[in-house]
Every structure is written in C-alpha cells, then in structure tokens.
Amino acid sequence: MKDALRELLSHALEGLRRDGVLEVQFPDFVIERTRSREHGDFACNAALLLAKTTGRKPREIAARIVDALPGSDLVERAEVAGPGFINFFLSDGSWRNEIRQVFHEGDRYGHSRTGAGRAVGVEFVSANPTGPLHVGHARAAAIGDTLARLYSATGWKVYREFYYNDAGAQINNLALSVQARIRGIEPDDPRWPADGYRGDYIRDIAKDYLDGATVQAGGHSVTAAKDPDDLDAIRDFAVAWLRREQDEDLRTFGVEFDVYFLESSLYTDAKVRQVVDRIAVQGQSYEADGALWLRSTDFGDDKDRVMRKSDGTYTYFVPDVAYHLSKWERGYKHAITELGADHHGSLTRVRAGLQALGIGIPKDWPEYVLHQMVTVMKGGEEVKISKRAGSYVTLRDLVEMAGLDATRYFMIARKSDSQLVFDIDLARSQTNDNPVYYIQYAHARVCSVQRQMHERSIVFEQHQALAHLDRLDGDYARSVMVEISRFPEIVETAAANHEPHLLAQYLRELAGAFHVWYNAEQFLVDDEGLRNARVALAYATRQVLANGLGMLGVKAPEAM
RNA sequence: GCGCCCGUAGCUCAAUCGGAUAGAGCAUCGGCCUUCUAAGCCGACGGUUGCUGGUUCGAUUCCAGUCGGGCGCGCCA
Numbered sequence: 001m002k003d004a005l006r007e008l009l010s011h012a013l014e015g016l017r018r019d020g021v022l023e024v025q026f027p028d029f030v031i032e033r034t035r036s037r038e039h040g041d042f043a044c045n046a047a048l049l050l051a052k053t054t055g056r057k058p059r060e061i062a063a064r065i066v067d068a069l070p071g072s073d074l075v076e077r078a079e080v081a082g083p084g085f086i087n088f089f090l091s092d093g094s095w096r097n098e099i100r101q102v103f104h105e106g107d108r109y110g111h112s113r114t115g116a117g118r119a120v121g122v123e124f125v126s127a128n129p130t131g132p133l134h135v136g137h138a139r140a141a142a143i144g145d146t147l148a149r150l151y152s153a154t155g156w157k158v159y160r161e162f163y164y165n166d167a168g169a170q171i172n173n174l175a176l177s178v179q180a181r182i183r184g185i186e187p188d189d190p191r192w193p194a195d196g197y198r199g200d201y202i203r204d205i206a207k208d209y210l211d212g213a214t215v216q217a218g219g220h221s222v223t224a225a226k227d228p229d230d231l232d233a234i235r236d237f238a239v240a241w242l243r244r245e246q247d248e249d250l251r252t253f254g255v256e257f258d259v260y261f262l263e264s265s266l267y268t269d270a271k272v273r274q275v276v277d278r279i280a281v282q283g284q285s286y287e288a289d290g291a292l293w294l295r296s297t298d299f300g301d302d303k304d305r306v307m308r309k310s311d312g313t314y315t316y317f318v319p320d321v322a323y324h325l326s327k328w329e330r331g332y333k334h335a336i337t338e339l340g341a342d343h344h345g346s347l348t349r350v351r352a353g354l355q356a357l358g359i360g361i362p363k364d365w366p367e368y369v370l371h372q373m374v375t376v377m378k379g380g381e382e383v384k385i386s387k388r389a390g391s392y393v394t395l396r397d398l399v400e401m402a403g404l405d406a407t408r409y410f411m412i413a414r415k416s417d418s419q420l421v422f423d424i425d426l427a428r429s430q431t432n433d434n435p436v437y438y439i440q441y442a443h444a445r446v447c448s449v450q451r452q453m454h455e456r457s458i459v460f461e462q463h464q465a466l467a468h469l470d471r472l473d474g475d476y477a478r479s480v481m482v483e484i485s486r487f488p489e490i491v492e493t494a495a496a497n498h499e500p501h502l503l504a505q506y507l508r509e510l511a512g513a514f515h516v517w518y519n520a521e522q523f524l525v526d527d528e529g530l531r532n533a534r535v536a537l538a539y540a541t542r543q544v545l546a547n548g549l550g551m552l553g554v555k556a557p558e559a560m
Numbered sequence: 561g562c563g564c565c566c567g568u569a570g571c572u573c574a575a576u577c578g579g580a581u582a583g584a585g586c587a588u589c590g591g592c593c594u595u596c597u598a599a600g601c602c603g604a605c606g607g608u609u610g611c612u613g614g615u616u617c618g619a620u621u622c623c624a625g626u627c628g629g630g631c632g633c634g635c636c637a
Contacts, residue, residue: 028577030577030578030579032576033576035575035581035582035583038581039580043579043580048617048618052616081580083580168636195636291635302563302633307635311635315635316636341630342632344631344632345563415573417564419566426572426586430599432599438585448596448597451596496577501574502576505573508584512584512585515601516601520601560597560599
C-alpha cells in the first residue's frame with residue numbers, strides 16, 4: 001500500500017517539476033501511518049520538506065501536490081492538513097484488496113524481495129565452549145535467529161554463523177577444572193585451579209571422562225581417554241562435551257546454524273598469522289615493550305591495541321579479525337554480528353583491524369547488533385543462580401521455567417539496546433496478561449471457528465467470500481483489515497532497522513484488534529454472504545498471525 | 561576520569577531514519593456471560609517524556625550540559 005502511494009506521489013512531483021511549478025530535487029519524503037483517523041490513513045511530509053528548500057509556504061505546495069495526484073482506486077481523497085501534511089484517506093476497496101492479497105500470497109504474505117537474493121551472514125550466540133548457555137545467550141539466540149528469519153522474509157539469502165572460541169586461555173582453564181574434578185578435587189579445595197570453573201557441569205564432564213564416554217559434536221566423535229594426566233585429551237573431550245550440550249540447547253530453542261566456525265581452525269590454517277603479517281605490510285603495526293601493536297587509533301580507537309603479546313601469543317581480537325576477514329572473503333557484503341553489550345569494546349578493535357588490512361572493507365562493516373543485560377524475575381525476586389552452572393541462570397533453566405514460545409517472544413519483545421526484565425510468572429501465565437498467550441489464543445480462536453463450521457457442516461466458499469468482502473461492516477472489522485495491511489511494512493522495517501521487537505508488538509496489536517472484533521460479531525450467521533465475508537477476514541487474520549509468529553520462531557497453535 | 565547503552569503513566573514498555581492531540585498492556589475503578597472459548601470484551605482514571613539550555617515550521621527523537629541506572633575501559637576472552 002505504501003509503495004503504491006509513493007508511486008502516486010512521485011508521479012505528482014514529477015508532473016509538477018515538468019510543468020515548472022517545482023524546480024528542486026525530490027525531497028526524501030516519508031509516508032507514514034497516521035496516529036489518528038482524523039488525519040486519514042497515511043500522511044506524507046513532502047510539502048514540509050519542499051517548503052524548506054524552496055522558501056515557499058508548505059500548505060500551498062501541499063495543495064499543488066494534491067491537485068497533481070493522478071486518480072487511483074486506492075485513494076478516496078487526499079487533503080492538506082496541519083502545517084502542510086498531505087493526508088490520504090484510502091478507499092474501502094483498498095482494504096478489501098489487501099485481504100484478497102493475503103489469500104493470494106498465503107504463507108508468503110508479508111514477504112518481499114528487497115534483499116534480491118543477496119547473501120547476508122548473521123553471527124550470533126558464539127558462546128565459549130566452557131559452560132552451559134546462559135540467559136544472555138538466550139537473548140542473543142532469539143534476537144539473532146529472528147533477525148535471520150526477517151532477512152529471509154525480505155528476500156535475503158541468510159547464513160547463520162556460530163563462532164566457537166575453542167582456543168586460548170579459557171579453554172585451558174576448562175581443561176584444568178575438569179582435570180581437578182577427575183582427581184576428586186572440589187572447588188573449595190586449596191588445590192583447585194585459580195580461575196577454575198566451579199559449576200556442577202564440570203563434575204558431569206569429569207564423570208563421563210572417567211567412564212570412557214563418547215560424545216558427538218560438530219560432526220565428530222570424541223571418546224574419553226580416561227587418563228587423568230592427559231590434559232590434551234581432557235580438553236578435547238570437555239570441549240566436545242560442551243559443544244554437544246550447547247548444540248542441543250540451541251536446537252531445542254529452534255535455532256539451527258549453517259556454519260560453525262572454529263577459532264582453532266584459524267591457527268591451524270595460519271590465518272591469524274596472515275592477518276598480522278598483512279597488517280604489518282600495511283604499516284599499521286609496530287613493536288613496543290616486546291609486543292606487537294595495532295595502530296587502532298588511526299581508525300577511531302582511543303588507544304593502540306596489542307595484537308601479539310610478549311609471550312608470542314595473540315590477543316583475542318586478532319582471531320576475531322581473521323574470522324571476519326573470512327566472512328568478507330566468503331562474499332558477505334552484508335554481515336551482522338550480534339553481541340552482548342559487554343563486548344562493545346571489541347567492536348572498534350575488530351573494525352580497526354579490518355581497516356588496517358587495507359583491502360577496502362567498509363568502515364562500518366560488519367554491522368553490530370548489541371543486546372543489553374537480562375534480569376530474570378520470579379515471585380517478585382531476581383533469579384541469579386543456577387546450581388548446574390554455579391553462577392548464572394542457564395538457557396535451559398529459562399526454557400524449563402517459562403517455555404520455549406514465551407522465552408523466544410519475551411527475549412525479542414524489547415529493543416535490544418534496552419535492558420530486559422524477564423518475568424517468569426508472566427511468561428507462564430495462561431491469561432491475557434501474557435502477550436504470547438494472547439496472540440496464540442487469537443490464532444487458536446480462528447481454528448476453533450473452523451472446527452465449529454466443520455461440526456455444523458457449514459461450507460466456506462472462498463471464491464464467493466472474497467468477491468463479497470464488502471459485506472464486512474463496522475469499525476472493528478475495518479481495524480482488523482488495517483492491522484493486517486500493516487504487516488508487510490512491519491516486516492520490512494523490523495528487518496532493515498534490526499528491530500525484531502516491532503514485530504512482537506505488532507502481533508499483539510493485531511491480536512487485540514481481532515479479539516475486539518471477534519467479541520463484537522457473530523460469525524456463524526445464517527446470512528451466507530455475511531458469514532463467508534467474516535470467516536474470510538478471520539482466516540486472513542490467522543494467516544498473518546501464523547506468518548508473524550513463524551518469523552519469531554513461536555508456535556501458532558490450533559487450540560490452547 | 562574516558563567510552564557505549566538506557567531514563568516516557570503506579571509497574572513493564574511503544575512511539576515508523578524530526579511530524580500533528582506521546583500510545584499499549586498490567587494494576588486501580590465501573591460495566592458485559594441462556595449465543596461460535598468470559599482463558600475474553602467495553603469504558604474510566606492515569607504524563608512538565610529525569611533536569612537545563614540550544615537547533616526549527618515542528619523535539620520523546622538531533623546537539624551541549626547536568627543528574628540517575630547499567631556495561632565496558634587488560635600483553636583476560
């Protein structure tokens with residue numbers, strides 16, 4: 001709808017320019033849904049922007065534009081309002097047309113070809129395999145996967161990537177912790193490793209190691225060597241064990257990755273070294289204090305950063321640069337990296353490293369989506385501790401407490417750069433307080449209507465119904481149609497701005513409009529034309545709810 | 561001290577790259593069940609958008625400052 005209006009406006013502006021009425025460049029005008037119905041259905045600010053550049057009165061320009069608008073079935077009338085807005089009042093037929101469109105496109109309604117099949121890499125979660133996934137990872141998984149789904153819906157070829165930090169000091173720490181447990185040393189023992197992982201899962205890994213268990217992870221199989229002194233074997237087993245557990249959790253969460261990228265492979269393939277060498281060739285590094293530094297201040301950082309420590313090992317962000325270089329070389333002109341906001345410091349560093357390679361990677365590549373902290377509340381108190389993990393609430397705990405659908409929905413229901421309060425009691429509640437329940441219930445209600453029809457042997461004539469949508473009457477039905485028509489715009493905006501919360505909020509509003517209408521009208525009336533029209537709108541609503549929930553990875557149940 | 565994010569109704573949050581009278585839900589109060597799910601619906605109440613300036617036709621939005629909360633500032637990852 002918006003696109004059609006934009007076309008009408010462009011046509012009018014072009015005409016005015018041709019006639020010499022307006023001689024300036026087209027402004028970057030906005031067409032938006034109005035807040036109040038008095039202002040019509042859509043409003044455009046083109047005249048206000050043109051007033052700025054021409055020095056003429058905005059209302060006068062607006063009137064000219066309105067006069068120049070070509071005729072259209074879409075628009076009932078357009079008028080000048082306020083300081084110089086052009087308000088569009090759409091025809092009744094335009095809403096009915098949109099409902100027909102829903103039937104026509106089915107589960108593709110709301111999808112677009114904006115991405116034109118271009119590749120986009122979406123990296124998210126990327127947890128270290130040193131412990132179970134926690135609530136922060138749950139938010140990362142929900143945001144990242146929903147973004148991926150939104151990109152798919154808008155015509156992109158999406159690759160979900162998971163980067164495993166399976167090298168470095170933390171992994172060694174993990175191995176030492178498991179080894180300590182194998183030897184029967186407990187976390188409070190003086191012999192316990194200084195920065196050891198204290199959670200109960202370490203004991204589980206130790207037990208499986210001693211039992212000679214075999215675990216499958218990343219397409220490989222690792223069998224425990226049982227030898228308490230073989231630290232390498234312990235490390236391999238522990239990493240595989242945790243990868244398997246994380247993979248299971250993510251699969252349960254409805255997330256499947258296309259690429260699992262191992263940090264360790266960057267070392268075995270000498271990619272880290274190549275990055276450092278390349279940066280050196282570009283003259284973007286120097287030696288000082290026995291270490292090798294990146295001139296990151298040349299790229300907006302507040303201080304230069306060490307790449308290679310005096311002990312010869314690399315700092316964490318260098319493999320990060322190498323990994324992102326690999327994304328670039330694999331053709332992701334578009335790449336999104338989803339991170340916890342506590343890692344925002346690395347953002348400048350990684351981009352600086354990529355810049356320093358001197359191979360033309362844009363300054364703002366990759367795009368980052370950062371999410372803020374999650375606080376879990378239950379019974380009015382903050383939940384902080386998981387017995388299994390020791391110090392934090394795990395993703396598994398959360399899903400067990402709140403359910404998959406609620407967890408996925410709640411995690412994306414807020415802007416990612418706002419801190420999130422996750423209310424377990426609300427997520428569990430089977431009432432209208434709970435937005436997930438409310439939305440799913442709307443979907444189930446339509447299914448219920450369908451069942452009723454089946455029981456009463458009432459036949460729905462789709463063809464006839466779509467031809468007689470004009471039988472729909474009243475503001476409530478109109479509101480449902482208007483809400484439905486917003487869906488494609490919401491999907492587009494949510495994807496482009498990386499704001500999945502828009503979709504969550506929208507579905508709540510669509511469900512609200514539907515419930516209101518549902519309660520105001522009888523569906524299974526004797527008047528066949530009226531009945532078919534109402535059922536058609538209900539089915540269209542169900543379709544949009546299902547499409548939207550699908551993009552959130554939330555189920556659309558047929559009964560509650 | 562420096563950097564990033566946040567501050568909107570009693571609570572949890574929206575507000576479409578600067579738009580018109582700042583919106584929902586919950587809570588509170590008042591209505592609605594012989595009828596397709598009342599697991600719901602309708603209505604009312606509720607605001608100096610933390611504060612002070614600035615930019616302009618117009619600011620919750622942009623800028624400067626200030627207060628408050630969170631997170632970072634390592635040759636840890």
